[in-house]
Amino acid sequence: MSKANILVVDDQESIRHFVSKALGDEGYTVQTTGSLREARQVIEHDVPDLGIFDLKLPDGTGLDLLREVKRAHPEIPIILMTAFGEIETAVEAMSAGAYWFVKKPFQNEELLALVGRALESQKMWLELRRLRNTAFTDEDYLHSSSPRMQECYAIAEQVARGDTTSVLIEGESGTGKEYFANLIHRMSGRHDKPFVEINCAAIPSELLESELFGHEKGAFTDARSQKQGLLELANNGTLFLDEIGEMSAMLQVKLLRVLERRTFKRVGGMKDISVNVRIISATNADLDRSVQEGRFREDLYYRLKVVPLFVPPLRERREDILPLSRLFMDRFARQFKKAFRDIGPPAERILLDYPWPGNIRELKNLFERTVLLESGERLEPHHLKLSARSHADAELTVGQKLDEFLNGSMLPESIPFEALIEQAERALILRASCATNWNQSKTAELLQLKRDKLRYRMKLYQINGQKEGALAPAE
Numbered sequence: 001m002s003k004a005n006i007l008v009v010d011d012q013e014s015i016r017h018f019v020s021k022a023l024g025d026e027g028y029t030v031q032t033t034g035s036l037r038e039a040r041q042v043i044e045h046d047v048p049d050l051g052i053f054d055l056k057l058p059d060g061t062g063l064d065l066l067r068e069v070k071r072a073h074p075e076i077p078i079i080l081m082t083a084f085g086e087i088e089t090a091v092e093a094m095s096a097g098a099y100w101f102v103k104k105p106f107q108n109e110e111l112l113a114l115v116g117r118a119l120e121s122q123k124m125w126l127e128l129r130r131l132r133n134t135a136f137t138d139e140d141y142l143h144s145s146s147p148r149m150q151e152c153y154a155i156a157e158q159v160a161r162g163d164t165t166s167v168l169i170e171g172e173s174g175t176g177k178e179y180f181a182n183l184i185h186r187m188s189g190r191h192d193k194p195f196v197e198i199n200c201a202a203i204p205s206e207l208l209e210s211e212l213f214g215h216e217k218g219a220f221t222d223a224r225s226q227k228q229g230l231l232e233l234a235n236n237g238t239l240f241l242d243e244i245g246e247m248s249a250m251l252q253v254k255l256l257r258v259l260e261r262r263t264f265k266r267v268g269g270m271k272d273i274s275v276n277v278r279i280i281s282a283t284n285a286d287l288d289r290s291v292q293e294g295r296f297r298e299d300l301y302y303r304l305k306v307v308p309l310f311v312p313p314l315r316e317r318r319e320d321i322l323p324l325s326r327l328f329m330d331r332f333a334r335q336f337k338k339a340f341r342d343i344g345p346p347a348e349r350i351l352l353d354y355p356w357p358g359n360i361r362e363l364k365n366l367f368e369r370t371v372l373l374e375s376g377e378r379l380e381p382h383h384l385k386l387s388a389r390s391h392a393d394a395e396l397t398v399g400q401k402l403d404e405f406l407n408g409s410m411l412p413e414s415i416p417f418e419a420l421i422e423q424a425e426r427a428l429i430l431r432a433s434c435a436t437n438w439n440q441s442k443t444a445e446l447l448q449l450k451r452d453k454l455r456y457r458m459k460l461y462q463i464n465g466q467k468e469g470a471l472a473p474a475e
Helices: 013-024 036-045 062-072 087-095 108-135 138-142 147-161 177-187 205-213 249-261 287-292 298-304 318-336 345-353 359-373 398-407 417-435 440-447 451-460 466-471
Strands: 005-009 029-033 050-054 078-082 100-103 167-170 195-199 238-242 278-283 307-310
Touching: 005 013, 005 036, 013 029, 013 108, 029 036, 036 062, 050 062, 050 108, 062 078, 062 087, 078 108, 087 100, 100 108, 147 177, 147 307, 167 177, 177 195, 177 238, 177 278, 195 205, 205 249, 249 278, 249 298, 287 298, 307 451, 318 345, 318 359, 417 440, 417 451, 440 451
Parallel strands: 005 029, 005 050, 050 078, 078 100, 167 278, 167 307, 195 238, 238 278
Antiparallel strands: none
């Protein structure tokens, strides 16, 4: 059974024969051509899984063919064959998207190992793209009439134009940080190149280093072969580092080198590897506090945060709750062949008043579970099971809970501490800003805060100017 279909393009018949036999003996299907024109005809009728191109062809260059193939089929890895003195051109080809190059003359083992790694990288790239496409869809987030979300979309669009600008996406879990990283990539000039992502909190530090930077054979006990890291797989594309705040101090130093020099070494390697990659990072932690406490490097923090993008929690854009709820209800009703078509006013009230600590992810999960397990045409309060809370408790907003609890009139079954603190901080800053006519120095003095801490919180809570005074709670 054929393992892959490989196209070999070289004007020397001896080279074509040599490469074709070596690959054929390993079970690959091989097509060979001697010119750019013939290669185009082959690709038009039978797209290969991998290409091996000579740089010099009678009617053009392998570099021309590389660019044509990558424009139409970015997933196809291309290996270049180069003669002595063509290394500079080979480096240019690497920047254009070539997987690697092999210098003539070469041994069968060298070429076969390179082909195997290229096909394995292709498999990983396609799997990453498949996983990304099944995680969240555009529909989940684009249904937003919130001015704050529109600001996020505008920032994402502007950032996409800066091809190498680093972005730090901040926000609570479930707000859509991964979606915005994808959005920036898709709108950028790198849209047809790899988008590679990794959760820094999900992998132990010693394994994360190998995943990011790759390793050489024998670098450690289980390193039986050379492995490319995600940085290499993301070359010419985007690397998304989720939960960047969980990265160890040692890896922070290595990542800083990548951002400064665009080079790195594999684990156990001696050679610098150059990459052209945009790094987008995300966190739900307070990185500013982590820097102050010495848990995160300040120089790396500012390198990552060239452009900050804060995704607001769902409770602060309540105008989106019901449109998203209807979107999810309709989608899951079709998927599970259920009759739900409407949301009753009492259920709407519960959805609007619930604080949504898990944000859009929690809302989506609620409707998937509810539509699957419940029956009816209209969604009613008894259908909704919100984190095992009583309906009476669910109907209290965060602000009502704070008032009730501080006044001592009732003790709720659960207290959303982080949400209460956030709302209290926002209200205090708005009140103090109004009282000082939006003079930041006087506001900081009134609140007994350092001015940089006040600015950080104003940016965190999207308090940008006097217009925000309308958001302050009524007396």
